[in-house]
Amino acid sequence: MSDDSSYRVATDFSGKLAKPPWGYRQWMLTGNPAIFFDHLANRFGDFVHYRGAFNFYLINHPDLIKNVLQQTNKNFDKNTPIYRRFANAFGNGLVVSEDTRWRCQRKLMQPMFGHRAIEQFFPVMVASTNEMLSRWQARPNQDSSFDLAPEMSRLTLEIVGRTLFRDNFGSASEKIQEWTHTIDSYSAKPPIPIIRDLWFPSGRNRRLKRTLREFHGFIQEMIDERVATRHGDDLLGILLRAQDPQSGQAMSHTQIADEVLGMIVGGHETSSSALTWAWYELTQHPETLTQVFEEIDQVIGSRPLEIEHIKELSFTRMVLDEVLRLHPPFWFENRNTRQQTKLAGVDLPAGSIIVMSRYSLHRHRRYWRDPNRFNPHRFQPKHEENPRSSYAYIPFGGGPRICIGTHFAMMEMLVIMALIGRHFQIELSCEDRHEMSAATTMTPKHGVRVIARPRAS
Structure with a gap:
């Protein structure tokens, strides 16, 4: 990877940030937003001012993004239209909370998601995946095709x-599947101001509000049951027992409900999207697929999958890393400037929206050789592009x-990849072009129809 830290600021002849013409605004509303931002960055540079319904600044350089997300992150918050809609719909969980509330929540929850802590959930991942594979095995016609995307989402x-x-x-x-389907449908189109806000009296919004009421009611029932039975050993029980080591403060039940809803809504979309894209890419690159099979056979063999095996699946991990580069499920990030802020020598007014497109960043030609090519080897530890x-x-x-x-x-993704790859050969059922859809998550627009045939043992 290049260590060139210079960035190209889009300017017109007056020395100000360039402002793309009106046609780009129409494209943003009607076209694919990931392609729109990618074209904007390629055409105008690493730092582009775009004024639509809001005052947008697109940044597409690692140093600028590091500045916003890490070095001067206190100058920015998530008070953006998209995050406000998320908070109105799903509550004030870790994804959208700010300042003291966020720090307290993060401090309480961080230990639950460390490397060692999550190993207790490994048996759940294995059991759930094996149940799905048993359904696949029981299909009467092994040559029949099915859409992989909903299978991964369900799993x-x-x-x-x-x-x-x-x-x-x-x-x-x-x-729960019905509720999440309604929520996913709400998220399946780019967020357009006004009509996507929950107060707008559309049928879609009424269905979503009803779904959220029912979902919150179910979560509250689960919380009440755990309290009555002294919590239990699942993640909900762990959340209920969590206390700040200094103050002894625990999370309120409302806070826990918000976190649980956020985990369910966001926790399955990232993995299911990446897994669907992973098998799509592997079917397009048979040599890479063969390497994945060889690694799985060598590491696991005929033995039951153990947690130690996961750490040895280095090439499969590289495949997933490359999939996340080309097809980042949560493909964009955005921040609001709390006050007037200087970035790359440019004064940004308070209330400006900073947009970061992972889709564009991960295909930046300055940092990736042949960026649109699927090449897991670029993630080898000593590779120059790592x-x-x-x-x-x-x-x-x-x-x-x-x-x-x-x-x-x-x-989770490594467990699922390993078990599917151990038992099934995946093939595309047709050679149709698989178009990308970029809404809240990046997914194959029309799914990915595959044929899953048992591998010879």
């Missing part, structure tokens, strides 16, 4: 549900607000 939802609620998830799984310590690669964000569930998601 990752099952895992996060069992992690949170243990046995109670089974009895409520169909209802970006693990750089803000050129931020699939889970960066700085103090990096996603708390990063380790959980990576272990």
Whole structure:
């Protein structure tokens, strides 16, 4: 990877930040937003002023992004239209909370998501995946195709549900799937001001509000039950027992409900999207798929999958890293300037919206050779492009607000990849071009239809 730290600021002849013409504004509303921001960065530079309904600044350079997310992160917050809508719908959880509340929540929850702590959820991941594979094995026609995307979504939802609620998830799984489907449908289109706000009297918004009431009611029932039975050993029980070591303060039940809803809504989308893209890419690159199979066979063989095996799946991890580079599920990030702030020598007014597109950053030609090519080997430890310590690669964000569930998601995806790859050969059922959809998450627009045939033992 290049260590060139210079960035290209888009300017017109007056020396001010360039402002793309009106046609770009129409594209933002009607086109694919990830492609829009990528074109904006490629056409105008690493720092672009774009004025639409709000005062936007697109930044697409690792140093600028590091400045916003880490070095001067206190100058920015999440008081943006998108995060406000998220908070109105899903509560004031860790994703959207700020300042003292966020610090307290993060401090309480961080120990639950460390490397060692999440290993207790490994058996849930294995059991849920094996149940899905048993359904695949029982299909009467092994040559029939199915859409992989909803299968991955159902599986990752099952895992996060069992992690949170243990046995109670089974009895409520169909209802939870229905609720999350409604929420996912709400998130399936780019956020357009006004009509996407919950107060707007649309049928979609009324359905979402009803769903959220029912979902919150279910979570509160689970909390009440855990309190009555002295909590339990699932993640919900751990949340209820968590206390600040200095003050002894625990989370309120409202706080816990907000966190649980956020985990369910966001906790399955990242993994399911990445897994769907992973198998799509592997079907397009048979040599890479063969390497994945060889590693799985060598590391696991005919033995039951153990936690120690996951740490040895280094090439499979590189495949997932490359998938997250090309197809980052949460493909964009945004911040609000708390007060007038200087960035790269430019004065940004208070209330400006800073936009960071992971999709564009991860394909920046200055930092990635042949950036649109699927090449897991670029993530080898000593490879010149290896970006693990750089803000050129931020699939889970960066700085103090990096996603708390990063380790959980990576272990979950490796478990699922290993078990699917051990038992099934995945093939695309057709050669149709798989178009990308970029809303809240980046997904294949029309799904990915595959044929899963049992591998010869």
